[in-house]
Amino acid sequence: MTEIKTDLYLGDCLEILANFESDSFDLIMTSPPYADRRTKTYGGVNPDEYVDWFMPRAEEFLRILKPSGTFILNIKEKAVDGERHTYVIELVLAMRQQGWLWTEEFIWHKKNSYPGKWPNRFRDAWERCLQFNKTKKFNMYQETVMVPMGDWAQKRLKHLSKTDQSRDTSKVGSGFGKNVSNWLDRKMAYPTNVLHLATETGNRKHSAVFPKTLPEWFIKLFTKEEDWVLDPFAGAGTTCQVAQGLLRNSAGIEILPQYYQVAKENIKPKQYMLFEEAQYETHYTTGDHRLR
Numbered sequence: 001m002t003e004i005k006t007d008l009y010l011g012d013c014l015e016i017l018a019n020f021e022s023d024s025f026d027l028i029m030t031s032p033p034y035a036d037r038r039t040k041t042y043g044g045v046n047p048d049e050y051v052d053w054f055m056p057r058a059e060e061f062l063r064i065l066k067p068s069g070t071f072i073l074n075i076k077e078k079a080v081d082g083e084r085h086t087y088v089i090e091l092v093l094a095m096r097q098q099g100w101l102w103t104e105e106f107i108w109h110k111k112n113s114y115p116g117k118w119p120n121r122f123r124d125a126w127e128r129c130l131q132f133n134k135t136k137k138f139n140m141y142q143e144t145v146m147v148p149m150g151d152w153a154q155k156r157l158k159h160l161s162k163t164d165q166s167r168d169t170s171k172v173g174s175g176f177g178k179n180v181s182n183w184l185d186r187k188m189a190y191p192t193n194v195l196h197l198a199t200e201t202g203n204r205k206h207s208a209v210f211p212k213t214l215p216e217w218f219i220k221l222f223t224k225e226e227d228w229v230l231d232p233f234a235g236a237g238t239t240c241q242v243a244q245g246l247l248r249n250s251a252g253i254e255i256l257p258q259y260y261q262v263a264k265e266n267i268k269p270k271q272y273m274l275f276e277e278a279q280y281e282t283h284y285t286t287g288d289h290r291l292r
Helices: 013-017 048-066 087-098 151-156 213-222 238-246 257-266
Strands: 004-012 025-030 067-075 099-111 126-133 194-199 228-231 251-253 269-273 277-285
Touching: 004 238, 004 257, 013 048, 013 251, 025 048, 025 213, 048 067, 048 087, 067 099, 067 213, 087 099, 087 126, 194 213, 213 238, 228 238, 238 251, 238 257, 251 257
Parallel strands: 004 251, 004 277, 025 067, 025 228, 099 194, 228 251
Antiparallel strands: 067 126, 099 126, 269 277
16 A cells, blocks of 8 residues: 655744755645735735745755755736836846756746736736756656647648658758658647646635646646655645645645645545555645654
8 A cells, every 4th residue: 555645734834844854855836925915814025025035945945855856936926116026037036046947937827817907007817837946857757748739730730741741940040940740640749838727716715726737737747656745835735635636745834724724624535546456545644754
């Protein structure tokens, strides 16, 4: 029997993570409180102070992440006095100085955002999911997030030109090229770095829940079964709940007791039977098995 563990901790992640072992997590997936947002619940962090507030926590993330692991940071800058604040850009630069590699930026397009506008801008319909790593060699399982080729392939690949049947080098001198014929008879393709996902509508017990499909996509991409996932700003426990369903071990840390309780309610004991001989038992625990 393989045991899938889900550990929830109540408190400030900066204090709790100090007791965790180094190099112990395969993926950190989180959405911290945004600057001056959710002030009635989390108090809010001033945009001018956000980098100083976040960097000590980022230092702990860097320590506990495995060299082969990945850190995904879901974040979005706000507008202050009629212009976008630069605290997210400043945070990226500070993390690079701390030792992080800023490997990629994914865009979460909120495909069901309702209409709206302001005098000098339109409705925000996307957020950043920044990918950071400790090393250039990290685990990535790209085949797990492949998507159907789509209707375009039937039309585009139906009549191939002579150019399509060999590597066609870019005419603008970029050095890139493509061989369209390589996609013949393929049913699946690799996705782009833009994720078209609806916002969460089913959980009313937390003020800023992201959809389960968001952590699910990154958990599949950067981990395999029985790996360890951490959400240091766990909120309602969505990341841990998804990790549990995907047979990943996880740990979540939440500073507010009311949301910690919601997370406990969302993560239920489950059992899985795989290939008839392997049984997976998932349970909630407050154990300290990952403490130093």
